[in-house]
Amino acid sequence: xxxxxxxxxxxxxxxxxxxxxxxxxxxxxxxxxxxxxxxxxxxxxxxxxxxxxxxxxxxxxxxxxxxxxxxxxxxxxxxxxxxxxxxxxxxxxxxxxxxxxxxxxxxxxxxxxxxxxxxxxxxxxxxxxxxxxxxxxxxxxxxxxxxxxxxxxxxxxxxxxxxxxxxxxxxxxxxxxxxxxxxxxxxxxxxxxxxxxxxxxxxxxxxxxxxxxxxxxxxxxxxxxxxxxxxxxxxxxxxxx
Amino acid sequence: xxxxxxxxxxxxxxxxxxxxxxxxxxxxxxxxxxxxxxxxxxxxxxxxxxxxxxxxxxxxxxxxxxxxxxxxxxxxxxxxxxxxxxxxxxxxxxxxxxxxxxxxxxxxxxxxxxxxxxxxxxxxxxxxxxxxxxxxxxxxxxxxxxxxxxxxxxxxxxxxxxxxxxxxxxxxxxxxxxxxxxxxxxxxxxxxxxxxxxxxxxxxxxxxxxxxxxxxxxxxxxxxxxxxxxxxxxxxxxxxxxxxxxxxxxxxxxxxxxxxxxxxxxxxxxxxxxxxxxxxxxxxxxxxxxxxxxxxxxxxxxxxxxxxxxxxxxxxxxxxxxxxxxxxxxxxxxxxxxxxxxxxxxxxxxxxxxxxxxxxxxxxxxxxxxxxxxxxxxxxxxxxxxxxxxxxxxxxxxxxxxxxxxxxxxxxxxxxxxxxxxxxxxxxxxxxxxxxxxxxxxxxxxxxxxxxxxxxxxxxxxxxxxxxxxxxxxxxxxxxxxxxxxxxxxxxxxxxxxxxxxxxxxxxxxxxxxxxxxxxxxxxxxxxxxxxxxxxxxxxxxxxxxxxxxxxxxxxxxxxxxxxxxxxxxxxxxxxxxxxxx
Numbered sequence: 001x002x003x004x005x006x007x008x009x010x011x012x013x014x015x016x017x018x019x020x021x022x023x024x025x026x027x028x029x030x031x032x033x034x035x036x037x038x039x040x041x042x043x044x045x046x047x048x049x050x051x052x053x054x055x056x057x058x059x060x061x062x063x064x065x066x067x068x069x070x071x072x073x074x075x076x077x078x079x080x081x082x083x084x085x086x087x088x089x090x091x092x093x094x095x096x097x098x099x100x101x102x103x104x105x106x107x108x109x110x111x112x113x114x115x116x117x118x119x120x121x122x123x124x125x126x127x128x129x130x131x132x133x134x135x136x137x138x139x140x141x142x143x144x145x146x147x148x149x150x151x152x153x154x155x156x157x158x159x160x161x162x163x164x165x166x167x168x169x170x171x172x173x174x175x176x177x178x179x180x181x182x183x184x185x186x187x188x189x190x191x192x193x194x195x196x197x198x199x200x201x202x203x204x205x206x207x208x209x210x211x212x213x214x215x216x217x218x219x220x221x222x223x224x225x226x227x228x229x230x231x232x233x234x235x236x237x238x239x240x241x
Numbered sequence: 242x243x244x245x246x247x248x249x250x251x252x253x254x255x256x257x258x259x260x261x262x263x264x265x266x267x268x269x270x271x272x273x274x275x276x277x278x279x280x281x282x283x284x285x286x287x288x289x290x291x292x293x294x295x296x297x298x299x300x301x302x303x304x305x306x307x308x309x310x311x312x313x314x315x316x317x318x319x320x321x322x323x324x325x326x327x328x329x330x331x332x333x334x335x336x337x338x339x340x341x342x343x344x345x346x347x348x349x350x351x352x353x354x355x356x357x358x359x360x361x362x363x364x365x366x367x368x369x370x371x372x373x374x375x376x377x378x379x380x381x382x383x384x385x386x387x388x389x390x391x392x393x394x395x396x397x398x399x400x401x402x403x404x405x406x407x408x409x410x411x412x413x414x415x416x417x418x419x420x421x422x423x424x425x426x427x428x429x430x431x432x433x434x435x436x437x438x439x440x441x442x443x444x445x446x447x448x449x450x451x452x453x454x455x456x457x458x459x460x461x462x463x464x465x466x467x468x469x470x471x472x473x474x475x476x477x478x479x480x481x482x483x484x485x486x487x488x489x490x491x492x493x494x495x496x497x498x499x500x501x502x503x504x505x506x507x508x509x510x511x512x513x514x515x516x517x518x519x520x521x522x523x524x525x526x527x528x529x530x531x532x533x534x535x536x537x538x539x540x541x542x543x544x545x546x547x548x549x550x551x552x553x554x555x556x557x558x559x560x561x562x563x564x565x566x567x568x569x570x571x572x573x574x575x576x577x578x579x580x581x582x583x584x585x586x587x588x589x590x591x592x593x594x595x596x597x598x599x600x601x602x603x604x605x606x607x608x609x610x611x612x613x614x615x616x617x618x619x620x621x622x623x624x625x626x627x628x629x630x631x632x633x634x635x636x637x638x639x640x641x642x643x644x645x646x647x648x649x650x651x652x653x654x655x656x657x658x659x660x661x662x663x664x665x666x667x668x669x670x671x672x673x674x675x676x677x678x679x680x681x682x683x684x685x686x687x688x689x690x691x692x693x694x695x696x697x698x699x700x701x702x703x704x705x706x707x708x709x710x711x712x713x714x715x716x717x718x719x720x721x722x723x724x725x726x727x728x729x730x731x732x733x734x735x736x737x738x739x740x741x742x743x744x745x746x747x748x749x750x751x752x753x754x755x756x757x758x759x760x761x762x763x764x765x766x767x768x769x770x771x772x773x774x775x776x777x778x779x780x781x782x783x784x785x786x787x788x789x790x791x792x793x794x795x796x797x798x799x800x801x802x803x804x805x806x807x808x809x810x811x812x813x814x815x816x817x818x819x820x821x822x823x
Contacts, residue, residue, distance in 0.1 A: 016740050033578070045694030049737030049746040054286075056457040059493045059574060061386060062286040078577060105428065106743045112283065125394035126346025136343040138355035144348060151348050151380075151387065155285050189346065 003029040005091030006081060008039050010051065013104050021104065032082035036069055036094060040076060040108075053108035060220055063156030067108050068097040073158040073218040099161035101170060115157050118173045122181035122199055127192035143188040150183040150228050152221040159215035159225050165208050172208040173200070175215035175225045182228040185241055197236050206233050244430020244741025245681070247674055252277045253661040255422045255437040257409045257464055260287035261385070261646035262625030262653070263443035264392035266607075269654025271399035274661045277435055278401055279424055281408040281459065281748070284393050288445055288457045289646065292385020293496035293571060295377030296342075296643040297365055298335035302356040303375045308332045310368060311376065315641060316816045318364040318527045319598075319634020320775035320785065322477070322793070325814025327605050327630045331641070331648050338647045339378050347391040349380050350567075360567075361501040364527035364638040370823065373501075373525050377640045382496050382570045388643060407433060408748055410677045411467055412440060412621075415667040419620030423674045425681070427748070430741025432674045438661040441622035441653050442468065442601060443646075448481075449752075450760045451594035451709070452701035455487055455494040459752075464627045465600050466755025469762065473611055473618070474797040474807075476629040477599035478759070479767035479777045482637055483710050485531035487593025489551045491578055495571045495590060497639040499554060500524040502567050506535070507553045507587065508543035514552075519823040526823045529636040529776040532592040536710045539591075546589050553587035592710055598637055598776065599766075600629040602795065607653030613795070613809035620660060624653040631793060634811075635775020684750045689733025693750045696730050699723075700753075700760060708764055713780045717768040724761050731757055762796045765804045770794065787818050 006028050013021040026043045037055055044051045053076070054064040060078040069079050076096070085092030102110040128137075153176065160166055160174035181200060185193045200206045206229055215225040235241045252275045256263045259280035270276040280287070299306040311332040316323045343349060343357060350358040359375040367374040380387040396403075404424065411423040422435045447462025448454040469475055485506070486495040500506070506524050508514045518534040519526035526534075535552050544550050556564060556572070561584050564572055572583045581588055601623035602610050609621040625646040632645060700723075707720040731754060738746035772786035773779050792808040799805070 014740065015742055033580070041694075044746075045692070049693075050740070052738075052743040052745055056282055056286050056459045057288060057291050058458060059291070059491075060577070061291050061383075061570070062282075062288070062457065064282070064286050080577070109743045116283070120397055125398040132344050134337070134340065136340050136349075136357050139351055140355050141351045141353065143355075144351050147348070148381075151390070152383070153390075154290070154386070155283075184346075187346070187348070 004032055004081065004085060006030045006039055006085060007093040008043060009093060009095040010107070011097040012107050014050070014106055030081045032080070034081045035077050036079045036081060036084055036096070037065055037076040039081060039094065040096070052106045061154060063154035066099050066156040066158040066161070068099060070095055073099060073162040075156060075158065075220045078220050099157060101161045101167045102157070112157065114170060115160060115176065118177040119155065119180055121173060122177050123192055123196055124180045124184070126184060126187065126190050128189055129191070137189050139188055146188070147183050147186040149223050150179045152223050153179050153183070154221060156220065158218040158220055162214040162218035164212055164214065165210060169208065171204050173204050175229060178206060178229050178232055179223060179225055182232055185232065185235060193241050197232070200232055201236050206236065245678060246431045247434060248431060249434050249436060250277065251436045251666070253438050254657050255279060255435050255440045256443060257422060257440060258287070258443035258445060259284035259403065260443060260445055260625060261289035261388050261392060261643065262650035263441070264396055265647050265650030266441050266443065266624060266654035266657070267401045268392065268395050268399060269651055270658055271396070271401050273658045276402065277404055279404045279407045279409055279422070279435070281406060281427070281463070283405050284396070284403060285389060287389055288460055290386045290389040291457065291494065292388070292643055293382045293494060294498035294501065295360065295362060295379035295384050295640045296339060296388070297362060297376045297640040298339040298378055298644070299332070299376060300336060300339065300357060300359065300378065302352060303359050305367070306374055306376055308336065310366065310374070311335065313369050313816060314365050315632065315638055316634070317370070317821060318638040319636055320821060321791065321818040322631065322634035322774060322811055324631050324812035325816060326812055328632045329814065330605055331632045331644060334648045335644050338644065338651070342388065342391060342647065345391050345395050347380065347387050349378055360498065361525060362639045363497045363500065363525045363531070366522065370521065373522055377501065379498065381566070382498055382568045385643060388647070409463065409467070410680070410751065412471060413669060413673040414471065414618070415669055418618065418667060420667040420669040421673050423677050425677065427743055430744060432677060434669070434674055436666060436669050438664055438666050439620040439622065439657045441607065441624060441657055442627055443623070443625045443650065444627045446597045446626040447756060447759050448594045448597070450700060450704050450756045452705040453487060453492040453591065454594040455484055455492050456594065461752035462627070462755045462759045463752065464623070466758055468601055469758055469798060472797065473601060473609060474795040475599060475759070475762050476602035476795055477631060477793050478763045478796055479770050479794060480598035480635045480775055481594065481763060482528055482596040482598060482776045483532045483592040484528055484595035485535055485592055486554055486590040488574060488578055489546065489589040489591055492593035493574055493578065494593065494595065495554060495574070495588065499556060499568055499571060502563060503559050505555045506531070507555050508538045509545045509549065510543060514538055522823045527636055527638060530823065532710050533778060535592055551589040551591045554590045555587040556583045557585055557587060594705070596637055596642060597626055598629065598631070598633045598635065600627045603628045603630055605630065605652065606656040607649050608656060613807060622653045622657055624649040635777060680751065681747065684734065684736060684747060685739050687733065687735040689735055691730045691733040691735065693734050693736065693753055696727055696734060697753050697756070700727050700756060704760055708767060711778055711780050712767055714768065717764055720764045721768065724757065724764060727757055758798065761804065762798070766794045766796050766806065769806050791818065
């Protein structure tokens, strides 16, 4: 396959030497079907080993490499070069920045701790103290389908860090935490929906959402995030799940 | 460089790795002994989350089944190198382990009656090989993701203490028992000494020694690698599984569930070639046999694609709604990375390095055993892919890895709780971190001009060429020479990043050292085994040789670099070896 010329513009920051972030540009050849992650590796492995970014599975299931690519949140291992440089182009520029709303530590690595603290704040686990015996609890396929979409979350933070409300107010729990609350609120086996709805009814909760839909567009797993948030809002207002 | 300060921590138990095995062990120790879970990633990034198809247990929810049949399939699938009492524990406890995951909240797919649904998987059969059986419990094609998420959720519920993005680089023995684990903190470049009574290693696989692999970039064998350097032998390293259906060139896994749901493998002539290799179960033969069949088709000129080096996985005859409901993720991978719509066009696939059957030798309580007599190292445990119990023998059956991590993670956690209650904490001498510091200083100060990425790429290419599905004395001897050269080059690696903050340039260099050591262990073990069994196939010795080779290998490496092999017997049981036909 014919290679394309890629100009990779990366927002760099090294806390040990830099007062503020700066842009650095790298030139390289890539296949149109390469992942943007492959171009970052090409830079790191062949041109500048000081470039830092997280990655692991390289096919969109571990959630390590969410970043801002050409202005929009995406996983670097799911976004392909041909899409990032534009269809039919012989080459082009790809800009890469760290996700927004979380403190940058180095280059594309941000501090994930606030994000996971918000996740933990919504009771993100099944609560059910009824005796269960030695067989599975029953759940119909329809009941199971009710929360299927939100079980897909990989906690990559692409949704939360695409949210303009979150950028301005890091006290907002953010879309990912609400998605993970939704996953249990609408699970027929769970008994703590009320407590989670109380948590999300506070100032830090769902009412911060202004339905910008950035989160749904950003989700690499295709979760209908805004819809999930709306369902939680309705559950609070109408007192039913 | 700044960083490299030393901080000390004191725990009763330390778990290294936060995939399925590590998290399941942590659930067991939570509230019972002070436990630290150390991971070089975040727990939810672990590669358990990439497992797709299912987890087998003879629940008999959709058709007749029994754990004895599961046991038979596991032993036969492993080409009789399985320790039968260990496999019996796994297959019996599978039932309870799946039910427990459901109680933890795992969203399994359901039958119309609301029970956990089950589907077919390679090598899993009814009544000792009669026909495929529905045994795999699943959650669409993201079962591993749901297991990882659910176990992490349960750890959150139990306030488990995590040290995220800390990379464990060494373990210190004190008077022959575990005393400390030494980790490098990625965010600061500082070293941390975790004083502990016990340590359980659950660091996963090391498939990144191969070029075409389903493994994550981070699967570099850190746990087995550092223990190997501390004199712990590695068991059955020659047995590495090549999964038949990796996405062409990329190696990304396309689950066996695709064939469990009815997918068919076809060669360039459109022929369903598995009918010739496994007339009874066809496309649902065990992975070693299917991978060899694919390689044979390719070598005989019946491959597809511009270079005729792939075959097709055909899903086009399946109802589109079945694909959307049961196989949504893997079909999306195909669309994303190949630009192919699998509902209407066949998918080019090729075998991909997937799973290490071998690893750190353990007994059924996840205690690490270091010799042929079963001697344990007090306080040292291992579970999951990095361990070798051995329940998978020479070839693991699909779904049995998810089972392994849950069953033996749980057993390891329990055993560790019992152990730490009965012992005091060893007095760890000062300076146990000195070896790690010296290793890091050597790499940071290196000036030899070799790039880590080039040495690693050469390792991966050579291993894929010389130690893959088909091996010979010639190819393995050549690989041995290559490894000698790579080891010399590794001593001259130089990195660009000398700083203390998220220095992945440094950690990639450290990881490469483990990959080279473990590749050598694999090649030495494979070269010695002059037979073909399970995933280890020798063109020059194509038959299984029970008289000479019904035994586990143990490979160890001395400080002077000499590699030695010893062998221990397979633990027999009710099932006698027979010819493996499907």
